[in-house]
Amino acid sequence: MKVTVDMTMCQDHGQCAIAAPEVFRINDEGHLEYDAEPGDDMLEYVEEAADVCPVQAILIADS
Amino acid sequence: MTTTPHVVVVGGSLGALRAAEQLRAGGHAGPITVLGAEAHLPYNRPPLSKDVLAAGEPLAPAALADRLAFRRRASTADVDFRLGDPVVASDLRAGVVWTGSGSATSYDGLVVATGLRPRHLDVSGPALGRHVLRTVEDSHGLRADLERGPGLRVVVVGAGFIGCESAATLRKLGHEVTVVEPVGSPMERVIGAAVSAAVQGHLEAAGIRFVLGTGITGYLGEERVEGVVLGTGRVLPADVVVEAVGSLCNTEWLAGNGLDLSDGVLTDNRMRVVGAERVVAVGDVARFPNPLFDDVPRRVEHWSVPTDTARCAAATLLGDLAGMPPDDEFAPVPSFWSDQLDLRLQSFGSPALADEVVVEEGDLEHLLDGLLVTYHRQGRHVGTLAVNLSAARQRGLREQFSRPVPVA
Structure with missing residues (x-):
């Protein structure tokens, strides 16, 4: 699976890091870092992360 | 019961979309029909009081709805969205709902997702220049009005979250903003007096004025609003007014079915509508008890609620339809955010x-x-x-x- 976060939209709410901490994390500066190619076993969590993103900045595509 | 039950979702916003997704995720392969009052596919509302007012080229409502539309999961590709025709009546014993255009739809399972609409002040006066903020049309109308010039005098009525966020956005755009709130201080009911006072001080330092302890009793102006009259008799000149005075629940279409509609629609802890069979509710129209706190049913108007409640409600409906009602406790952690300056x-x-x-x-x-x-x-x-x-x-x-x- 391929994950893309539109960083022009991202406002560092951090909801994705709660839903899928293996894929998304907030660094010490308070900004988002993420794994752009997580394993397909992460799909359910990444879907949830995309759902709860307040600015809907997360896109998921089959790799 | 048919072997592939037909689930009808009434409402066309976030809760409706999440309900359809969760029905599919829960294994429901039968037809899903979504009956929405708005003419647009479900879109994200929070930007309407923020970026949409401030950034980029103004977009017409349809284009704006398109830009803010929620990503749809592939699993919902065959969901039948029938939009722009609100459901106006229902017979839950017969399992039928009717839309304003007169078409009847039968269901095996029903999801109530009709949400809220903004309350308007019951004060007579010109309609031009008065705004609420809920839909893309509302946001587009306010933005168009703000194009009339820089440094407009804006009165925001209501110092809840929508009112304060709107005030902050409008101030950032360079307008002269006054917030009028008859009861308490900004967001006080939610965040408490001390934090409320601190946030008010911060917003005041940025030039937002607050008039607390009095409401609006009249509007001045012939063609369009030129000012507001406060309960104290004082007049505030105004080019634009934003009414952010709370919401009304869209439950009229459920009348006559013997339900408790005193504040939204009453459900049990699994989001089943009390007094009906095969009917669940989602989102901010649902009044449900959350055992994290107590057993008092409450409506929760947070952005996270449609997603949380849809997950539970879909599982409940599918379990009930299959004769295997789920009974694990639903205890979502409410959360919200608010950006103000x-x-x-x-x-x-x-x-x-x-x-x-x-x-x-x-x-x-x-x-x-x-x-x-x-x-x-x-x-x-x-x-x-x-x-x-x-x-x-x-x-x-x-x-x-x-x-x-x-x-x-």
């Missing part, structure tokens, strides 16, 4: 229930440096508010409210 408020739990407020980190005079406040009811921690704390802290703050998963 250079402040970001992030809440977990239910601060509004508190009788005691404790500042844990930072101080109320310096909100930009970060503030952590906890809320307690009868000695029990019921809510947390973070102001300008790193998002890295959120996971920990939220987990304070999660219950340990019971061992099976």
Whole structure:
């Protein structure tokens, strides 16, 4: 699976890091870092992360 | 019961979309019909009081709805969205709903997702220049009015979250903004008096004026609004007015079915509508008890609620339709955020229930440096508010409210 976060939209709410901490994390500066190619076993969590993103900045595509 | 039950979702916003997704995720392969009052596919509303008013080229409502549309999962590709025709009546014993255009739709299972509409002030006067904020049409209309010039005099009625966010956005655009609130101080009912006063001070320092303790009793102007008359008799000149005075529940179409519609629609803890069969409710129209706090059913108007409740409601409906009703407890952690100028408020739990407020980190005079406040009811921690704390802290703050998963 391929994950893309539109960083022009991202406002560092951090909801994705709660839903899928293996894929998304907030660094010490308070900004988002993420794994752009997580394993397909992460799909359910990444879907949830995309759902709860307040600015809907997360896109998921089959790799 | 047919072998592939037909599920009808009434409502066309976030809760409706999430319900359809969760029905598919739960294994429902039968038809799903979504009956929405708005002419647009479900779209994200929070930007309507923020970026949409401020950034880029103004877009017509349809284009705006398109830009803010929620991503749709592939599993919902065959969901039948029938839009722009509100459901106006229902017979839950017969399992039928009717739309305004007169078409009847039968269902095996029903999801109530009709949400809220903004309340308008019951004050006569010209309609031009008066706005509410809920839909893309509302946001487009306000933005068009703001194009009339820089430095407009704007009165925002209501100092709840929508009112304060709107005021902040309009101030940032360079308008002269006054917020009028008859009851209490900004967002006080939710965040408490001390934090409310601190946020008010911060917004005032940025040039937003507050008039508290009096409401609007009249509008001045012939063709369009030129001013508002306060309860005190004072007149505030106004080019534009935003009414942010709360919401009404879209439940009229459920009347006559013997339901408790006194505040939204009453459900049990699994989101089943009380007094009906094969009917669940989602989103901010649903009044449900949350055992994280107590057994009092409440409506919750947070952005996270449609997603949380849809997950539970879909599982409940599918279980009930299959004769295997689920009974595990539904205890979502409520959370919301609010961006106002250079402040970001992030809440977990239910601060509004508190009788005691404790500042844990930072101080109320310096909100930009970060503030952590906890809320307690009868000695029990019921809510947390973070102001300008790193998002890295959120996971920990939220987990304070999660219950340990019971061992099976």
